Structure formats: structure tokens, C-alpha cells
Amino acid sequence: MATIKDVVLIYLEDSPVSFAxxxxxLPDPKKDWYQIKLLMLQIPLQVVTxxxxxxxxxxxxxxxxxxxxxxxxxxxxxxxLPMDLPEDTQKNQPEATPGTHKKNKTQxxxxxxxxxxxxxx
Numbered sequence: 181m182a183t184i185k186d187v188v189l190i191y192l193e194d195s196p197v198s199f200a201x202x203x204x205x206l207p208d209p210k211k212d213w214y215q216i217k218l219l220m221l222q223i224p225l226q227v228v229t230x231x232x233x234x235x236x237x238x239x240x241x242x243x244x245x246x247x248x249x250x251x252x253x254x255x256x257x258x259x260x261l262p263m264d265l266p267e268d269t270q271k272n273q274p275e276a277t278p279g280t281h282k283k284n285k286t287q288x289x290x291x292x293x294x295x296x297x298x299x300x301x
Contacts, residue, residue, distance in 0.1 A: 181238050182253045187221070191250040198222055199254065205237070 182188055182202055190198045200218040208215050208231050216237060220226040236242040241250050 181234065182251065187254040188218075188251045189254050191252065193248050194250075200228075200251075203227065 184202050184205060186202050188200050188202060189196050190200055199221040201221060202216060203219050204215075204217040206215045206217075207213075210231070213231055213233055214237065215229050216232055217227060217229045220228060230244075232242065233240075237251065239250060239252050241248055243249065
């Protein structure tokens with residue numbers, strides 16, 4: 181079930197239209213319904229409260245103003261980023277044979293500290 185602080189993608193008629201963050205989920209006076217407070221992640225920021233059943237919060241289709249809607253929790257994609265190893269551990273790593281390792285542009289990337297940039301100015 182989507183919970184507070186989750187980011188959700190909102191679908192209108194099977195097309196994604198907006199992202200939102202769940203700010204709060206409170207029981208509604210109507211049995212088995214919940215008031216879900218959403219921070220719409222768009223410009224300008226807007227807070228809305230929808231009254232939904234838990235199955236709708238879990239991703240089931242529902243209708244609002246005659247339009248088919250759905251909310252789906254957004255998961256951070258898993259990314260295999262190469263990690264730079266310290267110099268002493270790199271020496272212990274086996275050498276790649278030619279043609280078996282493609283150089284990745286992120287391997288040449290450098291981390292820049294904002295605090296160091298401020299010191300230089």
C-alpha cells in the first residue's frame with residue numbers, strides 16, 4: 181500500500197499526467213474510505229485531498245468526474261553505477277583483457293564539493 185511520503189504517479193484515462201507525494205492518510209467518516217492528502221509535484225505546487233478506498237490507494241482503477249484514474253507508487257530505479265575504488269584496492273583487482281570492458285563515461289566523472297567551490301571564491 182502506498183504510504184505517507186511515497187511518490188505516486190497519477191494516471192488519467194491510462195495516461196500518466198502528474199507526480200504527487202502523499203502527505204497524509206486519514207480515515208474518512210465514511211466506513212472503509214480514507215482522506216489522502218497529496219502534494220502535487222508541479223508548478224505551482226498544490227495540495228489536494230482525495231477521498232479514496234484503500235484499494236484505490238493500492239493502485240486499483242477508480243473514477244473521478246467520470247474519468248478513469250489510477251495512482252501508482254513510484255519506485256527508484258536500480259542503477260549499476262561504477263564505484264571508484266581506493267588506489268590500494270585497485271592494485272589488487274585483476275586487469276581487464278582488451279575488448280571485455282567498455283569504458284563508461286561515468287568512470288571519468290569527478291565529484292565536486294560545493295563547499296570547496298565556495299572557499300575558492
